[in-house]
Structures are given as C-alpha cells and as structure tokens.
Amino acid sequence: MNYDERLQNVSVLGAAGKMGSGILLLTAVEMADLSLKPENKGKTFCLNAIDVSHEGLAGLMKYLKAQIQKMAEKKTVLLRKLYEDRSDLIENEDIINEYVFDVMNIVRPVTAIESAYDSHLVFEAIVENLDVKNKLFSQINKNNTHKPWFFTNTSSIPIHILDEGAKLDGRILGFHFYNPPAVQRLVELITTDKNSAEMVDFAKAYAKSLRKVIVPSNDKAGFIGNGHFMRDALHGISEVELLSSNMPFVEAVYMVNKVSQDFLVRPMGIFQLIDYVGVDVVKFIMQVMNPHLPDEDLHSDLLDKLLEMGVKGGQKSDGSQKDGFLKYERGKPVAIFNPDTNDYVDISSFAISCDEKLGALPQSWKPWKAVNFSRDKKEAMLETYFIELNGIDNMGAQLAKKYNKQSNKIGELLVSSNVAKTIDDVNTVMLTGFFHAYGPINNYLKS
Amino acid sequence: MIKLRRKVYMTAGYNTISLGTGRSEFNPKKPRPGLEHYIKEAGQGTLKQIGGAKNVDEGAIGNFMASRFNKQGHLAGFIPYIDEELEYKPSIRTEGACASGALSLVAAMKSILAETADVVLTVGVEVQNTMKAIYGADVLAGAGWFQKRKNGHAFFFPGQFSDRAKAYYEKYGMEYARNGMKQWFINAVENARLCPTAQEYENKVEDLGALYDKMIPNGKAFVDSINVLDCSKVSDAASAIAIMSEEGLEKCGIPKEQAVEVVGFAQVERNITNDPPDKTELTAIKKAAAQALESAGITIDDLATAEVHDCFSIAGVLTTEALGFAEPGKGAQFVADGNTARSGKIPMNTTGGLIGWGHPTGGTGVHQAVTIWEQLTGKAGEAQIEISKDRPYGMTINMGGDDVTVVAIVYKKGDI
Numbered sequence: 001m002n003y004d005e006r007l008q009n010v011s012v013l014g015a016a017g018k019m020g021s022g023i024l025l026l027t028a029v030e031m032a033d034l035s036l037k038p039e040n041k042g043k044t045f046c047l048n049a050i051d052v053s054h055e056g057l058a059g060l061m062k063y064l065k066a067q068i069q070k071m072a073e074k075k076t077v078l079l080r081k082l083y084e085d086r087s088d089l090i091e092n093e094d095i096i097n098e099y100v101f102d103v104m105n106i107v108r109p110v111t112a113i114e115s116a117y118d119s120h121l122v123f124e125a126i127v128e129n130l131d132v133k134n135k136l137f138s139q140i141n142k143n144n145t146h147k148p149w150f151f152t153n154t155s156s157i158p159i160h161i162l163d164e165g166a167k168l169d170g171r172i173l174g175f176h177f178y179n180p181p182a183v184q185r186l187v188e189l190i191t192t193d194k195n196s197a198e199m200v201d202f203a204k205a206y207a208k209s210l211r212k213v214i215v216p217s218n219d220k221a222g223f224i225g226n227g228h229f230m231r232d233a234l235h236g237i238s239e240v241e242l243l244s245s246n247m248p249f250v251e252a253v254y255m256v257n258k259v260s261q262d263f264l265v266r267p268m269g270i271f272q273l274i275d276y277v278g279v280d281v282v283k284f285i286m287q288v289m290n291p292h293l294p295d296e297d298l299h300s301d302l303l304d305k306l307l308e309m310g311v312k313g314g315q316k317s318d319g320s321q322k323d324g325f326l327k328y329e330r331g332k333p334v335a336i337f338n339p340d341t342n343d344y345v346d347i348s349s350f351a352i353s354c355d356e357k358l359g360a361l362p363q364s365w366k367p368w369k370a371v372n373f374s375r376d377k378k379e380a381m382l383e384t385y386f387i388e389l390n391g392i393d394n395m396g397a398q399l400a401k402k403y404n405k406q407s408n409k410i411g412e413l414l415v416s417s418n419v420a421k422t423i424d425d426v427n428t429v430m431l432t433g434f435f436h437a438y439g440p441i442n443n444y445l446k447s
Numbered sequence: 448m449i450k451l452r453r454k455v456y457m458t459a460g461y462n463t464i465s466l467g468t469g470r471s472e473f474n475p476k477k478p479r480p481g482l483e484h485y486i487k488e489a490g491q492g493t494l495k496q497i498g499g500a501k502n503v504d505e506g507a508i509g510n511f512m513a514s515r516f517n518k519q520g521h522l523a524g525f526i527p528y529i530d531e532e533l534e535y536k537p538s539i540r541t542e543g544a545c546a547s548g549a550l551s552l553v554a555a556m557k558s559i560l561a562e563t564a565d566v567v568l569t570v571g572v573e574v575q576n577t578m579k580a581i582y583g584a585d586v587l588a589g590a591g592w593f594q595k596r597k598n599g600h601a602f603f604f605p606g607q608f609s610d611r612a613k614a615y616y617e618k619y620g621m622e623y624a625r626n627g628m629k630q631w632f633i634n635a636v637e638n639a640r641l642c643p644t645a646q647e648y649e650n651k652v653e654d655l656g657a658l659y660d661k662m663i664p665n666g667k668a669f670v671d672s673i674n675v676l677d678c679s680k681v682s683d684a685a686s687a688i689a690i691m692s693e694e695g696l697e698k699c700g701i702p703k704e705q706a707v708e709v710v711g712f713a714q715v716e717r718n719i720t721n722d723p724p725d726k727t728e729l730t731a732i733k734k735a736a737a738q739a740l741e742s743a744g745i746t747i748d749d750l751a752t753a754e755v756h757d758c759f760s761i762a763g764v765l766t767t768e769a770l771g772f773a774e775p776g777k778g779a780q781f782v783a784d785g786n787t788a789r790s791g792k793i794p795m796n797t798t799g800g801l802i803g804w805g806h807p808t809g810g811t812g813v814h815q816a817v818t819i820w821e822q823l824t825g826k827a828g829e830a831q832i833e834i835s836k837d838r839p840y841g842m843t844i845n846m847g848g849d850d851v852t853v854v855a856i857v858y859k860k861g862d863i
Contacts, residue, residue, distance in 0.1 A: 073581045076601040077667075090597045091585040 001120065003205055004034050006149075008045050011116035013136060014126035015049035015109070016056025018315065019153050022181030023123050024049050024060065024107070025067050026210050032103040036082045047106045048115040057109040067182060068103045072096040117143045123175070125153040128284045130165065133157070137166030149199050151175040155226050156288040159219050160192050170194025173203060176223060177212075178433040179277070186433035187212040188223050215428050220419040221292035224429040226285050227419050228440060229273070230298055231410045233282060236260055236270035237300050239399065250336040250345045251354050253325055256399070257333075258354075262361060263400035265368050265385065267435045272333060275324030278314035279306050305339055359394025372437040382437065386444035404445045411440035449712060449742045455559045456691045456861055457552075458699075458706035460817030461492025465646040465684040465805025467576055475576065482517045482574045483528060485685035485810075490529030490570050493687040497566065497699040500532035503689075504564035509541045509551030509571040511809035511847075515586040516577050526568070533568070544590035545758060546847030547571065548686070548812025549854030553714055555690040565695035571813030572685035583681060587808070590848040592719050600670055605678055607849050608759040609670035614726035615761060616672065619776045627779025628760035629659045632676050632802060634788045635757065639799025641830035646680045646805035677760040679801035686813040688820065696861075703861035707820045707841070711743025712856040719851050727776075729762070731853040732844055733769040739842070739855035747771050750793060751834045752822055754815035756846035757800045763787075766844060767795075789832055797822060798830045812845035812854060819843055823860045839863055 010027055014020040028047050035045045051057050072079060076092050079099050083089045089098050108115065113136065116122055122140060126132060137150055150172040152162060159174045166172075174190025187207050191200050207214045217223040222230060236256050243252035257269030274282050286298040306312075306325070313324025321328040327335035327344040335344035364384045371381050389397050411427070414420045420429075427439025438444065463485050466473055473479075486508070494500050506526030513519045526538040541550035548571030555567035575583055581601065588596050588603035600606025615624050633655045639647035652658050662674040669675060691699065696706060715738070717731040724730060740746060747770055755770075757763035764778040772793060773781035781787070787795040798804045798818050801811060819841035821827040823834060841858045 073579060076581050080601050087597065090593075091588070092581050092601050093585055096581070 003202060004037075004040060006120050006202060007031050007034055007206075008043060009119045010046070010121045010123070011048040011050055011119040011140075012123045012125065013050050013113075013116070014124065016051035016053050016060045017125055018179060019177060019181060020051065020123075020125035021060050021063055022179075023125055023153065023177060025064055025182050027123065028064065028103050028107050029068065029071060030206070030209055031106050032099070033082075035106065036102065045106045046108060046118075048119065049107050049109045050111070050113060050115055051109075052111060054111060057111070061104070061107070061109055064104060064107065065100060068100045069096065072099045113139060114143070116140045116148075118146070119144065119148050120146050121149050121151065123151050123153065128154060128156060128281070128288060130157055130161065130288070133162055134165040137162065137168060137172070141166060141168055141171075147171060149173075149202070151203065153177055156222050156285045158221050158292060159190050160194075163192060163194060170196065171199070173199060174217070174219070174223065175203060175207075176217075176225070178225070184433060185211070185213045186225075186429060187214050188217045188225055188429065188433075189214045190217050190219050190223055192219050213428065213432050215425050215432070216421060217425070217429075218419055218421065220417065221289040222285065222419070224414055224420045224426055225433050226289065227414050228407070228410050228426070228430060229277075229434070230282070230286055230289060231413075232407055233270055233274055234298065234300060235403065235406045236274075237302050239403070241302070248338075248350075249340065250338050251350050253336050254347060254350065254354050255358055255396075257326070258358065259396055259399040260403055261368070262365070263358075263389070263396050264403060265365075265371050265382070265437050267368050267372070271325040275313035275321060275326055275328075276315070278312060279303055279324050280312045280314065283307060302339075306337070309339060309342060311337055358396035358399075359392070361396065362388035362392055364388050368437055372435065378437065382444060390445065401445055407440040408442070408445070415441075449738075451560065451709070451711070451742075453560055453562065454693050455556050455709040456693070456696055456703070456706040457688050457709065457816055457820055457858070458691060458696070458701050458861070459493045459496035460686065460688040460820045461489050461496070462644045462686045462814055462817055463488050463492075463684050464644045465680065465682045465807060467646050467680050467682045467805060469646045469648075469650060469680065471649055473576070479576065479683065482513055482519055482572065483525060485572050485574060485683065486522075486525045486570055487529050489572065489685035489687035490526070490568060493568060493689050494530055497689050497701065500530035500568075502695075502699045503533060503536065503566050503568045504695075505536060505555070505558050505567045506533055506538035507541065507551040507555045507558075507567055507569045508538070509548035509569070509809050509812060511542060511544055511547045511573055512586050512589060513572075513574070513809075515589070516573065516575050516583075522572075526570070529568070529570075537564075542809070543852035544847030545756070545806070545808045546812055546845045546852040546854055547809035548814065549816075549843065549845035549856070550714075550812070550852070552688075552690065552812060552816055552856065553712070553854055556709060556712065559690060559692050559695070562692075565692045565698060567690045568687065569690055569813060570685060570687045571807070571810035573807035573809040574683040575681050575807065576683050580681060590851075594720070602670055604758070604849070605670045605673065608677075608761055609664070609672040611723075611726045611765070612677070612759070612761040613672040615765070615779075618727055619779065624761075624764070624779045627764050627782040628673075628677055629656055630783045630785070631757065631760040631763040631787070632659055634782075635760075635796060635799050635803030637803075638789055638797050638830060639803030642798035642804060642828070644684075645799045645803055646682055647799055647803045673759060673761065676802075679758045679806035682805035682807040682810075684805055684807035684814070685810050686817050688813055688816050705824055706861035707823050707858040708861045710745075710840070710857050710859055711739050711741070712854065713738030713742060714852075714854045717851045717853075719848060723850055727765070729765045729769040729846075729850045731850045732756075732766055732846060732855070735853040735855040736770045736842070736844060739857050743840070743857035745840055745857065747793075749838050749840045750842055751838045751840060752794045752797055752819070752832060753842040753844065754797075754800065754818050755795055755844045756811070757796060757802050758806060758846070760802065762846070763795070763800070763802075770844070789830075794832050797827065797832055812843070815843040815845055816856065816858075819858050823858060834860075
C-alpha cells in the first residue's frame with residue numbers, strides 16, 4: 001500500500017477536540033491535495049471526523065471551513081495550477097471556493113465509531129485515559145479487516161502499553177502534535193521496536209508533507225515535551241510554596257510567573273502556560289507519567305486543590321483563555337486566584353510592590369517577542385542579557401537563575417534517562433513546541 | 448487631433464485621504480467609511496470653493512468597479528446625494544478601468560465644449576478595501592480581457608506588469624532596470640511624505656533603497672519579476688474638481704489665477720483583446736501624449752511637471768520613454784539619475800503618484816488633475832514645486848488596463 005492509498009480512508013478519533021480538530025484540518029487538506037493529483041482522479045478519499053459530541057462536530061465544520069478558506073487564499077497561485085484543466089473555474093474566488101468544497105467534501109462528521117472500520121489509518125486525539133484509549137483501539141482493531149495503523153496523539157502514555165493493551169501487534173506509534181496543530185511545527189514521533197519500517201517511513205513522509213519538524217522521542221512516559229514541562233511546572237509550584245511562607249499566595253504566583261516569563265525571556269509565565277494547557281490536563285498528564293517514574297513524584301497537591309475548587313483553565317471553544325491560576329481579560333492576566341478565599345485578587349493591587357521586591361530587570365532586557373524573532377541577532381542578545389543577569393543579585397535574578405538551572409537539569413535528565421536521544425532533540429522540542437527563545441541545555445547561566 | 452473651440456478650466460480641486468495600508472487610521476478589522484462618504488466628502492469639498500451646488504450645471508463621476516467592490520452600480524445617482532441642489536440636474540458615470548477618473552474629466556470637458564454646461568462637478572472614486580487582496584485581484588482583472596483571465600496570474604495585473612518588467616530586464620538588464628524602478632519607488636514615498644492626504648504620508652522608513660533591495664521578486668510569494676514596493680496601493684479615496692467655461696468661472700466668482708486652463712487633451716483606445724505589440728513599450732500612452740502635446744501646441748520641454756500613471760514602477764519607467772523624455776531602454780537611467788524627482792529636470796508625481804499617494808483606481812484620473820491644479824496655482828503646500836515662467840505647463844496621463852484606455856491632458860495656469 002503506497003502513501004496515497006494509505007490516506008484514502010482515514011479516521012480521526014476525538015475530531016472535535018482542541019488537538020483533534022487541528023489534526024483533522026491538516027489531514028483533510030493533505031488528502032484533498034492528493035485527490036487533486038491527476039493520477040488519483042476518480043478515486044474517493046474519505047476522512048471520518050469521529051467525536052462523541054454532535055455540537056462539537058458542528059463547531060468543527062465551521063472551524064474547518066474558515067481555516068481551509070484562509071489556507072486556500074494563501075496558496076491560490078498553486079491552486080490555479082491544480083485546477084488548470086477546469087475551464088469553469090476562472091477567478092481566484094471560483095478556485096478558492098471549489099477547493100474549500102473539495103476539502104470539506106472529504107470529511108464525514110460522525111458520532112459512530114463504526115465509521116473507522118474501513119480506515120487504513122486512525123489518528124487518535126481523545127481524552128488522555130489509558131482505559132478509554134484501549135477500549136476504542138481494541139474495538140476498531142477487531143472490526144477493521146484492513147489491519148489499520150494507529151497514530152496516537154498521546155502526550156504522556158507510553159506507546160508500548162497502548163500496543164499491548166489493545167493487542168495491536170506494533171501497529172501503533174506516537175505522533176504527538178503540539179497545540180494548535182495547524183500552527184505549531186513540532187511533532188514528537190515515538191516509535192517502538194515492534195513498528196514496521198513501512199509504518200515509520202509513512203509517518204515521516206506524512207510529517208514532511210505537512211511541513212512539520214519531527215523530533216524522535218523514546219517511548220518513555222511524557223516523552224520530551226511533557227517530560228520538561230511537567231517538571232518545570234512543578235518547580236514553579238514549589239517556588240510558590242516556598243515564597244508563600246513569607247508573603248500572600250497570590251503575590252508568590254505573580255512573582256514566579258513574572259520571573260519565568262520576563263526574567264527568563266519566555267513567551268509566557270509558567271502559570272499562564274499551565275492555564276493554557278489546562279490545570280486538569282496537567283494533573284492528568286502527571287498522573288499518567290508518575291507510575292513510570294519510580295525515582296520521582298510527579299504530583300502537586302496544589303493542582304488537586306484547584307481542581308477540587310473547579311479552577312480548570314483551558315480554552316473556550318472560540319479559543320479564548322478560561323480562568324485558571326490567573327484570570328484573563330482579552331487574553332491578558334488581570335487577577336490571580338486565591339484558594340483561601342476562593343476568589344481572584346486584582347494584579348494591579350500588588351504588582352508594584354511585588355515588582356519592587358523582585359528588583360529591576362537587567363537593562364539589556366527585551367521582551368521574548370523582540371528577542372525570539374530577531375533572527376541572526378538572537379544569540380548575541382541572549383548572551384548579553386544573561387551576562388548582565390548573572391551579575392545581578394536581586395530577588396528576581398536569583399529566582400531566574402535557580403529556575404534556569406532547574407530547567408537545565410531537567411533537560412539533562414531527559415537525555416540521561418534515555419527519553420531524548422540527544423541534547424539537540426530536547427532543545428528543538430522546547431524551541432519549536434514551546435516557542436522558547438533558547439533551549440534548556442544552554443551555557444547562559446554559568447555559575 | 449483635438450483643437451479646443453472654447454476655453455476649458457479646472458478649479459476647486461479636493462482630495463479625501465487615501466485610506467489603506469500605510470495610514471494609521473486604517474484597520475482592516477474595523478468598519479470604514481463607505482463609497483457614499485467619499486463621494487460626498489470630495490464633492491462637497493469642491494462645492495464649497497465654487498459658491499455651492501446652485502452654480503453646478505452637471506455632474507460626472509468616474510468609477511471602475513463599485514459594482515463588485517461595493518456591490519453598487521448606478522453611481523450617477525450619488526451626485527445629487529452630495530448636495531440636494533444637484534437633484535434633477537444631468538449626471539453621468541464613466542468607466543474605463545483605472546482611467547475612469549480621466550474619462551469623467553473628458554465627459555465634463557465635452558459638456559463645456561458642447562456649450563451644454565458652464566460648470567461641471569467631476570468626481571472620481573473607488574473604495575477597494577472591502578475585500579482581501581486575493582479577491583480584489585479578481586475585480587481588478589476586469590480591466591483586462593476576461594478571456595485571458597484563466598491563464599493569467601492569481602494577481603492578474605501585477606502578473607501583466609511583472610511580464611513587462613521581465614521583458615525590459617531581458618532587453619536592457621535586470622539590475623539596470625531595477626535601479627530605475629527603485630528610484631521611482633523612493634521618489635514616490637518621499638513625495639508622499641509631503642502630502643497629508645497621501646497613503647504613504649506617515650512612511651518613516653529611513654533607508655527606502657535598502658528596503659527595496661531586500662525585497663527580491665519571488666514568484667512563490669507574489670509574482671516573478673516585481674515586488675510589492677513596485678506596486679501601487681490598494682486605496683479608498685475620492686477626488687473632485689470643477690470643470691468650467693470662462694462664463695462658469697465668472698458665475699462662481701473664481702479668478703483665473705485660481706484655475707488651470709486645459710490647453711490640449713487626447714484620448715485613445717487600444718484593442719483590449721490584443722496583447723501589447725511590444726511589452727517594453729506603452730504604445731497607447733505614447734500616442735495619447737503626443738496627440739495631447741500637439742493639441743496644446745507645445746513639446747515636452749515646456750512641461751514643468753507631469754502626473755503619470757505609475758500603477759507599477761515599471762510603468763513609471765516606461766512612461767518616461769513613451770513621453771519622449773528618454774530613448775527606448777534609457778528610461779531606467781533617466782529615473783535613476785533623479786530626473787523625475789521633485790528637484791529633477793521634470794518632476795513627476797509630486798505628491799507620490801499611485802505608489803505613494805495611492806491608487807483608488809476609478810478616482811486616480813481626477814486626483815492627478817487636482818495635483819496639477821494645486822501645483823500650477825501654488826496650492827500644493829509642503830509638496831509645492833517651483834513652476835518657472837518659461838515652462839508653465841503640466842500634464843496628466845491616466846491609463847486604464849494594460850495600456851488600453853489612455854487620457855492625456857495638458858494644463859497651464861488660468862491667467863497666463
């Protein structure tokens with residue numbers, strides 16, 4: 001079975017979810033582009049968008065149409081060539097509309113899992129729960145005579161456990177997109193010894209065609225991305241716990257968030273990132289990873305407490321941020337949650353005094369955006385900045401140095417514990433998947 | 448050749464701002480003024496200077512594609528919307544692609560010449576930012592022959608002029624040509640910075656040449672042989688001017704020194720179904736300009752300034768050749784040497800032209816006339832150039848499509 005044939009009938013499980021909708025979009029476009037190749041004329045391509053929620057699927061179709069239209073508008077020059085033989089399609093608008101229809105026409109939004117029984121390839125992006133995944137994989141595998149391949153988007157469960165649980169004989173690999181899949185270029189590819197070379201080659205070809213950057217990760221719970229993120233988050237939480245013995249909890253959260261964003265020149269602070277991913281999701285991922293890490297305890301009472309109080313973070317269906325550790329107005333943090341009073345406290349009421357305690361940022365400091373996108377100047381900017389930071393001894397600088405050292409340690413642990421094959425792989429995941437301006441394994445903090 | 452049997456004047460010009468990328472007021476996500484607003488603002492701007500609508504005998508409005516950009520046809524009906532005193536007076540809409548504006552000037556001049564009117568209010572308008580550029584390209588492609596659309600570029604007109612640029616590169620050398628085109632772009636922005644209504648008025652780029660050099664034409668991102676800086680702007684704007692007989696000036700109480708006199712003009716049409724005979728030449732512009740100059744009884748050496756149709760920088764370069772300022776192939780040098788800059792031998796597009804001021808397609812022809820009126824009557828403000836007594840003439844060249852409809856007009860100050 002060649003690449004095009006493999007992609008003739010595909011299913012996405014959890015297609016209406018945050019990750020599933022992105023995977024569905026990219027796959028639909030890839031399949032439509034294949035269907036438009038002259039050699040595939042007359043062949044039917046079918047992509048089952050499977051989800052438990054009718055409401056979610058209705059939203060998915062709207063999302064797809066808007067996204068495909070935007071993509072079509074950007075590649076109209078190419079599309080004019082693809083539709084060269086269609087004398088009825090003359091203007092850009094004709095061509096864009098036809099393409100949107102052609103992509104949408106491949107997608108079958110359904111709630112019935114049976115639709116996956118004809119697929120040769122099944123993407124899975126459902127809830128991060130081993131039992132639910134096992135149940136679905138087994139059911140499809142039993143009823144699908146094509147011996148389909150399963151590409152799971154799990155970010156934490158070891159692939160061999162899914163393989164054994166659903167008895168898939170090596171027909172499963174980890175194909176971990178980053179959020180949102182349509183934008184983020186990183187894919188963590190987690191293969192096992194039981195995978196066929198053909199399947200791995202296909203996964204690589206598929207990622208290449210989607211113009212994704214592949215980083216291989218070994219089959220260890222959490223892989224590289226969450227391997228770093230979860231430990232990084234726990235460090236942030238433990239810093240808050242330390243600080244809050246001397247100051248109100250909300251101020252400690254504010255300070256650690258600011259240090260991890262501004263002082264470390266990252267795109268967002270650690271608590272904003274936890275909110276972005278979802279407090280619930282972070283807790284689940286830790287829960288999944290923890291049993292596989294006998295030497296560590298990946299767990300946070302604070303996260304449990306927040307969840308018990310109904311503080312979940314994550315995003316609304318329109319993509320806007322739900323309140324979590326922080327409260328957001330037009331995407332910007334404005335208040336911080338106080339578990340003691342079950343209320344949010346305005347940042348403006350304590351920001352100035354906290355900033356004074358932290359001390360000034362180094363003079364050469366520039367926000368992440370300015371640093372990360374200054375291409376050839378980035379390295380030099382970071383070097384100057386960190387030399388200056390190293391020479392400063394205020395509280396902010398101290399916390400930042402400690403934080404960076406910990407991040408560094410986590411990165412090295414991922415290599416030494418054989419999660420990542422190389423230092424470069426760890427750094428690439430953090431640079432590409434988390435948009436950090438520099439990798440965790442760096443020489444910026446010498447002391 | 449046209450010999451004017453009656454004196455024709457233009458006066459009381461008015462430009463709205465040219466809204467689009469570059470202007471700080473422009474936000475593609477926020478609602479913007481519509482077609483009606485621009486027509487009214489420009490029309491009233493002129494009426495205020497001529498004693499009001501009661502003095503107007505007729506209206507003319509030039510517009511290219513409101514039918515698609517704004518889903519609005521029947522634009523002559525908006526002339527009475529400018530002022531209720533225009534109700535029940537004659538009004539006409541002209542269309543000739545990007546030369547629609549100059550066609551409205553021609554229609555107005557013909558009414559004066561035919562002695563059916565003494566004062567004609569002339570407006571040119573286009574509101575283009577109603578859609579994304581990729582769809583706007585479809586609309587503008589209507590200036591070409593639709594039979595050729597299928598095989599044309601997604602960005603049809605940039606594609607056409609990219610091909611012209613390529614032909615010029617092949618004949619005369621790419622680096623040489625792009626040097627001239629670069630200088631054309633620099634002049635356009637520098638002039639626009641002197642004109643508060645210009646789209647590039649707020650352009651603060653220090654090294655325009657370096658910016659231009661960085662943007663190497665890339666067919667994958669845009670078209671093969673030109674970059675976006677070689678292109679005119681996508682603009683929402685209107686311009687208005689009053690066209691009058693001597694009696695009209697008297698009726699409105701406007702002294703001749705406040706007006707320009709049209710001393711010659713020409714309008715030519717090239718067969719739209721034919722490709723240009725030579726991509727490195729603008730033959731219709733060449734003919735129109737020669738006829739207009741002959742009609743005025745002057746030569747290019749008598750011109751103090753010209754407003755030319757630089758929908759693309761290569762069109763600017765080719766126009767210097769079509770007008771006779773440079774031999775074929777020497778236009779790029781002529782421009783690169785600074786001859787068309789505001790301090791040069793023949794200052795062109797002194798408020799930025801289509802690349803710097805903006806290109807509200809159907810409004811451009813009227814805007815060009817307003818600029819010449821401003822320059823020859825000393826009303827150009829910061830953008831004013833010196834008009835010497837021995838070379839008192841101005842000229843406008845407005846082109847529709849790929850050198851298909853062309854109007855050339857020659858002016859001089861009204862009292863000399």
